[in-house]
């Protein structure tokens with residue numbers, strides 16, 4: 121800071137400190153009082169209380185403590201009536217001596233929720249339930265890292281049920297705490313209230329550290345000042361100024377007191393201005409940044425103001441508990457493209473449960489990076505379809521360029537020592553570019569698709585560069601030991617690296633390599649469906665008449681082996697004519713990458729096979745194959761899975777295949793169906809009790825399908841019980857937590 125700027129800064133604060141009327145809104149925990157490991161241990165000490173009392177006694181000054189704490193608790197420490205108190209984020213407030221209940225809610229449902237959460241917390245050491253008048257908070261700061269996900273999943277189940285029935289309440293995420301509170305109150309409500317109390321011409325100073333304080337900062341007017349107490353360097357905020365810790369807050373309050381009381385101002389650290397751009401959105405302490413090509417849970421909503429959350433399941437359900445538990449952020453492409461000549465936008469969405477940072481892509485990136493290098497080069501190469509691999513320098517250059525862009529946005533959201541978890545083949549160079557930008561925190565990568573053998577991988581002209589870049593990650597996760605072995609073989613043959621069982625040393629760095637099969641949240645496939653959902657699926661089932669159902673569900677992709685599966689079904693009807701009229705195949709193909717020519721071709725191939733089989737075997741009252749090129753809700757899928765005698769999951773090659781696990785999770789254990797699974801799906805490694813099949817061998821697959829349809833109830837139950845146990849044991853939460861624990865352990 122230059123001498124002039126320093127003078128301006130001092131004068132600015134002197135003017136505020138002396139302004140009359142002046143209103144001070146100060147948060148307590150983390151702002152005036154340091155954090156303690158349990159909420160009941162953090163109390164305002166004598167120094168803090170007398171400082172606030174002294175300020176409140178000054179003429180022309182109004183002071184409010186604005187806290188999430190209950191009214192009685194605040195009253196105990198700040199009995200002096202001239203101190204204004206805002207409790208429970210604004211639900212209760214004490215004006216000139218008297219408490220006012222801003223809301224009038226029936227306390228019974230909240231009490232029931234609190235009871236349920238207390239029972240849950242009793243099973244999770246370290247978790248604490250804090251009851252306040254109109255709010256309940258679950259603190260999980262002291263729950264062991266690896267155990268937080270499990271707690272959060274269960275807690276959110278309970279909380280979500282409550283919120284559905286009690287729309288007057290909402291959930292608010294703090295730092296390792298989740299709070300359920302009346303929806304209409306926020307700390308922002310304290311701002312106009314204080315302005316009115318302070319009187320005409322008032323300037324306000326708001327000081328806070330938490331995401332709840334951001335609401336207060338947002339509600340301020342241009343003449344007011346906002347000061348954030350930084351938890352880490354990664355925090356983004358609406359505030360204009362920052363202080364390091366509660367000691368600095370107290371020093372500034374003492375400075376204001378001295379300036380007004382006519383004492384000589386103590387030499388003190390004045391708030392530092394936060395360099396713009398400050399966040400246009402509320403975000404908070406990101407211990408963890410997850411990066412994937414796409415934000416999988418967002419879709420652009422036509423005619424509305426942009427992106428909105430839409431629950432379509434998938435990876436987000438696996439990661440969300442970990443994100444919530446760690447106050448994490450997820451960064452990815454918005455799904456929108458802008459013309460190449462325009463600059464790309466990025467921003468943050470906070471939907472109240474997690475933080476999502478998005479960026480738009482230029483049209484050229486979509487063409488050359490996403491459709492080109494990712495889906496035209498890496499996808500077929502990694503799935504061992506060499507004849508479908510397209511290679512171009514343009515694609516490779518775009519791949520590198522987009523990594524740079526994403527890394528720049530990532531650097532805005534995570535501190536240099538923060539933890540980053542990058543996903544999939546779209547981001548193989550991510551650690552490399554982040555290291556170049558100075559990131560030295562742990563970075564992990566999980567590959568959701570297979571890793572090919574060296575003879576296939578070395579088709580890539582940039583094979584050595586990709587491997588070298590991958591070794592800038594601290595941890596590389598794959599679905600199976602087979603993919604790990606392929607990766608290690610590629611490294612050994614293409615790089616001068618030292619390879620042991622699970623650690624590679626290269627350029628003085630160590631990269632850990634591990635097999636960590638992804639799972640699902642099995643209980644979510646057993647939830648009772650809404651009546652409207654039952655009706656649509658029952659209609660579909662009625663159209664099958666007496667036929668037993670064989671079910672295929674996939675994204676429309678050539679790796680999923682849909683034509684091979686349909687041909688084998690036709691072969692079944694040929695080889696085992698008894699099944700004619702008694703069994704139907706429903707194949708659901710979810711539209712995917714429809715603008716890529718290979719995918720459009722695949723669709724035409726499938727439709728022509730369906731036409732052929734139906735033409736050859738169909739009868740007036742029986743359609744052999746129902747082909748549905750559309751998507752269904754998760755609840756509808758669960759119902760279809762449950763109704764199917766055979767889950768027909770036969771990819772030619774697949775990293776894992778979640779449909780196989782979902783099918784098992786959705787079955788009725790008393791009368792389960794049979795999983796017919798390709799031996800080339802990653803899932804086949806864990807799911808040995810499925811009927812394994814070779815999708816390249818049409819006759820063999822037809823025979824395996826026949827066998828699957830004939831298995832008796834006893835064997836079905838025995839196979840299903842074992843499969844279900846494995847699906848439950850190795851689930852989405854254990855996967856995400858396991859990966860993050862392993863990543864922490866790498867350092």
Ligand code: GDG
Nearest residue numbers: 432434568638710750751752753754774775776777778779
């Ligand atoms: C990649 C890897 C790996 C399908 N239709 C609908 C729908 N789905 C859901 C399924 C399932 C998901 O999509 C598909 O997951 P897969 O695992 O089968 O396949 P990919 O999309 O290729 O995923 C794969 C996975 O990453 C995870 O690591 O297993 O190997 O290729 O969850 O239920 N969901 C909804 N409506 C549909 O119509 N809501």
